[in-house]
Amino acid sequence: VAVLVADGLSPFEFAVACEVFGYDRAEPGVAWYRMLVVAPAPGLVRTDMGFRIEAKHGLRALSGAHTIVVCPATGAEAMSEPVLAALRRAHRRGARVMSLCTGAFTLAAAGLLDGRRATTHWAHATQLAAQYPRIEVDPGVLYVDGGTVLTSAGSAASVDLCLHVVRLDFGAEVAATTARRMVVPPHRDGGQAQFIDQPFADTADMGAERFTDSLTWALEHLDEPMSVEDLARRSAMSPRTFARRFRAATGTTPHRWIVRQRVLLAQRLLETSDTPVDLVASRSGFGTTTNLRYHFQREVRTGPSAYRRTFQVRPEADADGGQLRSVPTTETKETISPG
DNA sequence: CTAAACCGCCGCCACC
DNA sequence: GGGGTGGCGGCGGTTT
Numbered sequence: 001v002a003v004l005v006a007d008g009l010s011p012f013e014f015a016v017a018c019e020v021f022g023y024d025r026a027e028p029g030v031a032w033y034r035m036l037v038v039a040p041a042p043g044l045v046r047t048d049m050g051f052r053i054e055a056k057h058g059l060r061a062l063s064g065a066h067t068i069v070v071c072p073a074t075g076a077e078a079m080s081e082p083v084l085a086a087l088r089r090a091h092r093r094g095a096r097v098m099s100l101c102t103g104a105f106t107l108a109a110a111g112l113l114d115g116r117r118a119t120t121h122w123a124h125a126t127q128l129a130a131q132y133p134r135i136e137v138d139p140g141v142l143y144v145d146g147g148t149v150l151t152s153a154g155s156a157a158s159v160d161l162c163l164h165v166v167r168l169d170f171g172a173e174v175a176a177t178t179a180r181r182m183v184v185p186p187h188r189d190g191g192q193a194q195f196i197d198q199p200f201a202d203t204a205d206m207g208a209e210r211f212t213d214s215l216t217w218a219l220e221h222l223d224e225p226m227s228v229e230d231l232a233r234r235s236a237m238s239p240r241t242f243a244r245r246f247r248a249a250t251g252t253t254p255h256r257w258i259v260r261q262r263v264l265l266a267q268r269l270l271e272t273s274d275t276p277v278d279l280v281a282s283r284s285g286f287g288t289t290t291n292l293r294y295h296f297q298r299e300v301r302t303g304p305s306a307y308r309r310t311f312q313v314r315p316e317a318d319a320d321g322g323q324l325r326s327v328p329t330t331e332t333k334e335t336i337s338p339g
Numbered sequence: 340c341t342a343a344a345c346c347g348c349c350g351c352c353a354c355c
Numbered sequence: 356g357g358g359g360t361g362g363c364g365g366c367g368g369t370t371t
Contacts, residue, residue: 228347240361255347291370
């Protein structure tokens with residue numbers, strides 16, 4: 001993983017990348033990422049807080065990277081032609097390119113977002129859209145996974161995108177472990193919409209309290225059929241009000257949330273057990289395999305058994321430890337389908 | 340994979 | 356009269 005920095009670097013997003021990709025959090029015998037800090041010119045890089053960090057590698061290091069993380073930076077060289085060219089070259093070669101926060105502007109300048117859906121910090125979304133009309137800017141999500149090009153929203157959404165990438169590479173279980181060590185929730189649902197309308201805690205937030213009971217109940221009963229109306233009743237609200245409050249507080253709709261939790265559960269079951277797929281389907285509440293496959297494919301971009309083949313953990317199986325689980329390359333991920 | 344039934348979401352509006 | 360609520364119905368996504 002090459003983390004691209006430049007003068008005017010915003011330390012927070014950079015630190016998030018370090019936190020996720022830099023520390024070796026792997027279990028023994030499992031390969032983790034190897035992270036390099038890359039700058040247009042190796043040496044000291046000024047952060048926008050005034051202190052400096054040292055980048056040991058120059059742009060050349062991008063040519064060997066499997067993943068490139070573009071950090072937000074205000075300095076002119078962040079958008080300089082050599083940087084843009086190196087990014088284009090890497091992407092053409094098949095590297096996975098991701099931006100944090102306003103790092104999206106660098107990807108946009110490189111033309112890598114043209115014709116794609118992308119996001120950035122909500123306060124800069126209009127500017128991005130105006131400056132690059134060919135980009136379909138979605139200011140309402142935490143991140144956009146475009147397959148080989150990924151973008152994330154402001155500051156803390158970097159955590160969400162980085163963990164998402166870990167989930168793609170190592171599976172939901174490892175991603176959840178990483179999240180736990182970072183002491184953040186494993187998966188934040190909903191978009192940044194929730195932060196636009198209500199910059200500070202408000203009545204909408206109080207309403208969120210009323211969800212928690214019914215939602216923890218839902219998490220424990222994912223395998224049972226449950227309708228939105230059930231959840232509404234458990235929260236002592238009319239379905240209409242429940243849906244409305246739910247959206248205001250979480251950014252998603254109730255049904256979408258349930259589906260997502262079910263997919264997460266299915267991922268866990270596939271990774272950590274030998275449960276046959278049709279049983280996984282019923283245990284995760286999808287009922288039929290057709291249904292499981294439909295939603296699994298949509299969220300994870302692979303089918304259930306392919307996912308298991310890549311991520312299933314073999315507990316005491318290979319004690320030789322020599323076989324490192326490699327970071328899957330592009331084979332696991334198909335490019336996004338236009339639908 | 341397709342078709343058709345079904346259900347959730349959301350805008351609208353009357354109501355509290 | 357402001358701000359929230361709940362019912363209705365059409366649309367589009369989900370399930371069969």
